Amino acid sequence: MTKYPKLKEMGVNHPQHIVKYSVNSVDFVDVLRIVYKRxxxxxLxxxxxxxxxxxxxxxxxNDGKQKGAMVMDSDxxxxxxxxxxxxxxxxxxxASTMADLILEELRLLEEDIDLRSNYIKDLVRKIKLS
Structure with missing residues (x-):
């Protein structure tokens, strides 16, 4: 069972390559354009x-008769x-947002470790001097 059955039915075999899409209407036709990063x-x-x-x-x-003008609807x-x-x-x-969050947390952790490391080095220098 595919995760994206409609796209599979349309012939999209690599949904992981999709970067964007657009939908436009021309006359009485909707045009779907899919852009890939191959x-x-x-x-391909x-x-x-x-x-x-x-x-x-x-x-x-409610009376079962046509009411108003024809309406166009998408497929x-x-x-x-x-x-x-x-x-x-x-x-x-x-996933991108989560990756950015993890990178920021890692940066903060590195900063904290650097501060603590410098503090411990200062303590060691003080011990050596006394």
Whole structure:
């Protein structure tokens, strides 16, 4: 079972390479563009574009008759793919934020160790002088 079934269905085999995406509407078509960061020497494309036709819906009133003008809605496959893309990028951002936090804690620890080390060296010098 794949973690991102809709993207897999669309042919996205390496979701870990995705760096960003965009969705635009042109006429009655939604265009999803996925941008990848490929390893050096890869022959795979850096971007892929997918087109999804917009769906026409007519609002129905309580009496079962058409109410108002036609409404254009996005394809459910597009919505599912965008949700999976949001999840991928959010997980990556969370990992990046955690890495930054760990690096900051490590920097503070090194600073503290340096201060304590200098303090102990000063104590040793005082003992030698007395």
């Amino acid at each position: 390893p050096k020497g890869s022959v 494309p850096e971007t892929r574009t997918y087109k999804f036709p917009r769906l026409q819906k007519s609002p129905i009133g 459910p496959c597009l919505r599912a793919a965008v949700e999976e893309l949001k999840t991928i990028l959010a997980e990556r951002q969370e």
